[in-house]
Amino acid sequence: MQRKNKSINILGIETSCDETAAAVVADGRIVKSSVIASQTRLHEKYGGVVPEIASRAHIEKIYPVIKEAMAQADVAKDDIDAIGVANQPGLTIALVVGVTAAKTLSFAWEKPLIAINHLHAHVQSAMLSEKNPQLPAVALIVSGGHTCLYDYHSPLEPELLGHTIDDAAGEAFDKVATILKLPYPGGPSIEKAAEKGNPKAIKFPRSMLGRDSLDFSFSGIKTAVLYYCHGQNMKGENKVDSMTPRQIADIAASFQAAVIDVLVKKTQRAAKKIGARTVLLGGGVAANNQLRTTLQQMCDLAVPPKKLLVAPKQYCTDNAVMVASLAYYKFKAGLFADLTLEPKATG
Ligand code: KG4
Ligand code: ZN
Numbered sequence: 526m527q528r529k530n531k532s533i534n535i536l537g538i539e540t541s542c543d544e545t546a547a548a549v550v551a552d553g554r555i556v557k558s559s560v561i562a563s564q565t566r567l568h569e570k571y572g573g574v575v576p577e578i579a580s581r582a583h584i585e586k587i588y589p590v591i592k593e594a595m596a597q598a599d600v601a602k603d604d605i606d607a608i609g610v611a612n613q614p615g616l617t618i619a620l621v622v623g624v625t626a627a628k629t630l631s632f633a634w635e636k637p638l639i640a641i642n643h644l645h646a647h648v649q650s651a652m653l654s655e656k657n658p659q660l661p662a663v664a665l666i667v668s669g670g671h672t673c674l675y676d677y678h679s680p681l682e683p684e685l686l687g688h689t690i691d692d693a694a695g696e697a698f699d700k701v702a703t704i705l706k707l708p709y710p711g712g713p714s715i716e717k718a719a720e721k722g723n724p725k726a727i728k729f730p731r732s733m734l735g736r737d738s739l740d741f742s743f744s745g746i747k748t749a750v751l752y753y754c755h756g757q758n759m760k761g762e763n764k765v766d767s768m769t770p771r772q773i774a775d776i777a778a779s780f781q782a783a784v785i786d787v788l789v790k791k792t793q794r795a796a797k798k799i800g801a802r803t804v805l806l807g808g809g810v811a812a813n814n815q816l817r818t819t820l821q822q823m824c825d826l827a828v829p830p831k832k833l834l835v836a837p838k839q840y841c842t843d844n845a846v847m848v849a850s851l852a853y854y855k856f857k858a859g860l861f862a863d864l865t866l867e868p869k870a871t872g
Contacts (some may be wrong), residue, residue, distance in 0.1 A: 528545055532551040532552045532555070532718070532809075533551065533552055533553075533606045533607075533853060533856060533857075533858065534549055534551050534557070534598075534600060534604050534605050534606050535549070535550055535551075535552075535553075535605070535606060535607050535608070535609050535639075535849040535850075535852045535853050536549055536591070536594070536595070536605050536607075536608045536609070536684050536849065537549075537550060537608075537609045537610070537641075537845035537846065537847075537848035537849025537850070537852060538587075538591065538608065538609070538610040538611070538623045538626060538627050538665070538845055538848065539611045539623060539646075539843055539844060539845040539847075539848050540583045540587065540611070540619050540620060540622045540623030540624075540626075541611045541613075541615025541616065541619060541620050541623070541643045541843065542570060542574055542579065542615055542616060542669065542670065542843060542848070543564040543565065543567075543574045543579050543582075543618060544561050544562065544563050544564065544621075544843040544844070545561070545562040545564070545582065545583050545586040545587055545590050545591045545622075545623075545668070545844070546559070546560065546561045546562070546590065546843060546845035546848075547587075547591040547593070547594035547845050548560065548843050548845035548846040548848070548849045549594055549595065549597075549598035549600055549605070549849065550846055550849035550850050550853065552853060553850050553851075553853030553854060554653055554656070554850060556653075556846050557597070557598035557599075557600065558593075558594045558595075558596075558598035559594070559831070559839075559844055559845065559846045560574075560590050560593045560594045560597065560845075561590075561843075561844055561845075562582075562586040562589075562590050564578070564579060564582045565709070565710060565766065567579075567582055567824060568709070568711045569708075572699070572703045572709055573699060573709075574669075576616045576618055576619065577618070579616060579618070579619045580616070580618040580619050580621075580622060580802075581652075582746050583619055583623070584622055585730065587615075587622055587623065587626045588626070591626065591630075594845070598689070600826060602630075602634045602636075602654050602671075603630055605634065605636055606636065606637075606856065607636055607637040607638070607639055607856050607861075608627045608630050608631050608634075608636055608637070608638055608639065608852075609627075609639040609640075609641050609848050609849050609851065609852025609855070609856075610623050610624055610627035610638070610639070610640065610641060610848065610866075611623060611641045611642070611643040612624050612640045612641065612642075612862075612866055612867070612868050612869060612872035613640075613642055613643065613868065613869035613870070613871065614642070614643060614644065614670070614723075614869065614870055614871050614872035615643055615670070615868070615870065616870070617868045617869070617870050619871050620868030620869075620870075621867075621868045624866055624867065626842050627866075628864050628866060630734070631864065632864060633655070636755060637738075637856070637861045638711035638861060638862045638863065638864070639852040639855045639856060639860065639861060639862060640670070640862040640866050641848045641851050641852055641855070642872050643848075643872070644666050644668075644671055644673060644683075644872065645680075645683055645851060646847040646848045646850070647666045647668065647807040647808045647836070648664045648675060648677060648680075648683055648805055648807055648849045649664060649680060649733070649807075649845060649847050649850050649851040649854075650807045650836035650837075650840040650844075650846070650847035650850070651664065651805035651806055651807040651811075651834045651835055651836045651839070652680070652805065652834060652850075653837060653840065653846070653847075653850060654834065654837070655834050656831065657817050658803045658805070658834055659718035659802040659803050659832065660677070660678055660679075660802065660803065661676060661677065661678055661799050661800060661801050661802065662677040662801055662802065662803035662804065662805050663676065663677065663686070663792060663795045663799060663801040663803075663804055663805070664677045664795045664804075664805040664806075664807070665788060665791075665792045665795075665804070665805070665806050665808075665810060665811075665820075666695045666807050666808045666809075666810045667693070667695060667788060667806075667808040667809070667810035667816075667858070668693060668694075668695050668808035668810060668843075669689065669693060669695035669696055669699065669710075669712075669809055670692050670693050670696070671692045672688060672689040672694045672741045672743070673685060673687070673688045673689075674686040674687045674688070674739050674791060674792065674795045676795075676799045677805060680854040681854060681855065681858060681860070682849060686739045686795050686798070686799070687738065687739025687740045687741065687791065687795065688741065689740065689741040689742065689743065690724050690734070690740050690741070690742050691742050691743065692742075692744045692747060693719075693742040693743070693745040693752070694741070694743055694784055694788060695711075695712055695808070695809050695810045696743070697743040697744075697746060697747050697784060698711045698712040698715050698781075698784070699711035699712065700747050701715060701747060701776075701777075701780050702714045704747075704750055704751055704754055704765070705718070705750075705754070705765060705773050705776060705777060706765055706766075707773075707777070712809060712810055712812070712813065713812070715777045715780065715781055716781065716813050716814065716815065718770075718773055718774050718777035718778075719774065719777040719778035719780075719781045719815070720774075720778075721770070721773030721774040721778075722771070722773075722775040722776070722777050722778030722779070723774075723775050723778055723779070724777070724778040724779055724781065724782035725782070726775035726778065726779050727753065727775060727776060727779040728737075728775075729746050729750065729753075729779055729783040730745050730746055730749055730783070731746075731783050731786050731787050731790075732745050732746065732787065733787065733791075734791065737794075738795060739791060739795050739798070741787065741788075741791060743784065743787075746780065746783055746784065750776060750780055753776065754768075754776070754806055755773075758772060765858075781813075781815060782815075785813075785815055785816050785819050785824070786819075788816060788820075789816075789819050789820055789823050792804060792820065792823070793823050793827070796827070796831060801831060802829075802831060802832065803831060803832045803833075803834060804820065804823075804824050804831050804832070804833045804834070805834050805835075806820060806821060806833065806834070806835045806836065807835075807836040807840075807841065807847075808836075808841060809841055809842040809843070810841075811835060811841040812838050812841040812842065817835055820833055820835075821833050840854075
């Protein structure tokens, strides 16, 4: 039962990809704890997330991570008002671990269960610092698995405007880092290498997919980098091993500039279409400083200027704070799931 005048504590659980995470958040924005067990080291040697390994690691970590989140928040089961869990989209054999844990706790503790869309939670992470952003807003979510633009009218119903038709932006960063033999995960490695490079050194393609399109395509630029390094149609020699750090930095900077150019222009296009007053940015790639700065410039130069709200860096990549935060709004709206809840790959 809801306690009068007391804050609402939500336990959030996140296992959609390669982070096992749990958090306790009060009233949708007061972070009482955030625990993340990252699997980066397990997937490093494969250059990407291996679903079977991810699932096994989630099974191993889910209980200690939840226990730690409860301990750090200094709460017991009776202090928890509901359990929010990301059940879509993601790797189903990863999601099922979090969903099963959440359903078990919901049953055992007799607490309501709330189903959370992982991408909508990424949107929510951009609003942790601002309770009431001016609406409508356009949200750009850029992660390892997704690249989406949303028309955002309320936390509960973001409407999809466009998405990637092939690779996600983060996936392109990861694949290009592999081509350049930079460490995994690729996003931070490319950003670091790009700091010393010239973004105008190489003119990589910018796929805009037609004048009005709000969809994205990043497979062309990834192939362009591949051919640049290995010769047209992979018929040349592998030049990466003989490149100087400066040449690698120029490729990283030019690639990063091309991806950011497309992301920012498409967001500008979407903002114009819906008359957005605010721009929201979230997802793993939102940790990229160059993207944050370029999007800020676009918002400042717009007529009228738009307010940019960006997820705090620690909540750009996958975490459970964003899940618990969004679950609070669903709790207030009475949008509960039941024990038949299942994971879904799409969403
Ligand atoms: O949101 P996230 O943790 O996982 C998914 O939901 O997919 O995003 C992970 C992605 C990876 O592709 C990673 O390379 C990228 O975010 N990333 C970055 C940066 N930090 C992480 N991309 C560009 N620049 C960064 N600084
Ligand atoms: Zn994510």
